[in-house]
Amino acid sequence: xxxxxxxxxxxxxxxxxxxxxxxxxxxxxxxxxxxxxxxxxxxxxxxxxxxxxxxxxxxxxxxxxxxxxxxxxxxxxxxxxxxxxxxxxxxxxxxxxxxxxxxxxxxxxxxxxxxxxxxxxxxxxxxxxxxxxxxxxxxxxxxxxxxxxxxxxxxxxxxxxxxxxx
Numbered sequence: 001x002x003x004x005x006x007x008x009x010x011x012x013x014x015x016x017x018x019x020x021x022x023x024x025x026x027x028x029x030x031x032x033x034x035x036x037x038x039x040x041x042x043x044x045x046x047x048x049x050x051x052x053x054x055x056x057x058x059x060x061x062x063x064x065x066x067x068x069x070x071x072x073x074x075x076x077x078x079x080x081x082x083x084x085x086x087x088x089x090x091x092x093x094x095x096x097x098x099x100x101x102x103x104x105x106x107x108x109x110x111x112x113x114x115x116x117x118x119x120x121x122x123x124x125x126x127x128x129x130x131x132x133x134x135x136x137x138x139x140x141x142x143x144x145x146x147x148x149x150x151x152x153x154x155x156x157x158x159x160x161x162x163x164x165x166x
Contacts, residue, residue: 049094049147052085056154060161067165072114075158076105079121082154094151097124101155111166118159125152 056078063074083098097120104117129148 046089046145046147048089049086049091050150052082053147053150053154055085056082057157060154060157064161064165069109071162071165072105072108075114075118075162076102078154078158079105082151086151089147094125094128094148097121098151111162114162114166115159118155118162122152122155122159125155 059078059081060075063071063078066074079098079102083095083102086095086098101117101121104120105114108114108117125148129145129152133145
């Protein structure tokens with residue numbers, strides 16, 4: 001017979017151990033692949049926010065020839081375009097904040113109202129940045145620290161423009 005009961009048991013046990021090790025290795029490889037895809041998507045989202053912010057800064061330069069209500073409307077248009085351009089990055093809270101600021105700017109009739117609209121949006125973005133920093137610089141909802149900082153820079157420039165020419 002050659003093979004006793006213990007030999008058969010040990011052989012089956014090794015096969016189960018090999019299969020279990022294979023499944024663990026397959027699971028780890030799958031998780032690593034998914035992690036790299038998520039990181040890549042998040043980096044692309046951050047890059048999209050930075051690129052859109054660069055375009056918005058150019059738009060603000062064009063607004064600098066305006067004063068008062070015309071300036072508020074121009075900045076509102078820039079913020080609406082920024083919101084639309086970041087749409088592929090899937091950052092709905094940032095988009096809503098930008099759209100709300102644009103709407104409030106269009107309704108503003110005074111410098112104080114216009115600055116308040118920008119300030120509220122800045123607060124929302126600052127809150128998102130705090131989340132990112134609390135997470136150790138990791139991405140939150142596809143937002144990267146640098147992408148949010150770029151949008152924050154656009155808002156700071158808009159506030160400065162309104163402060164000086166509004």
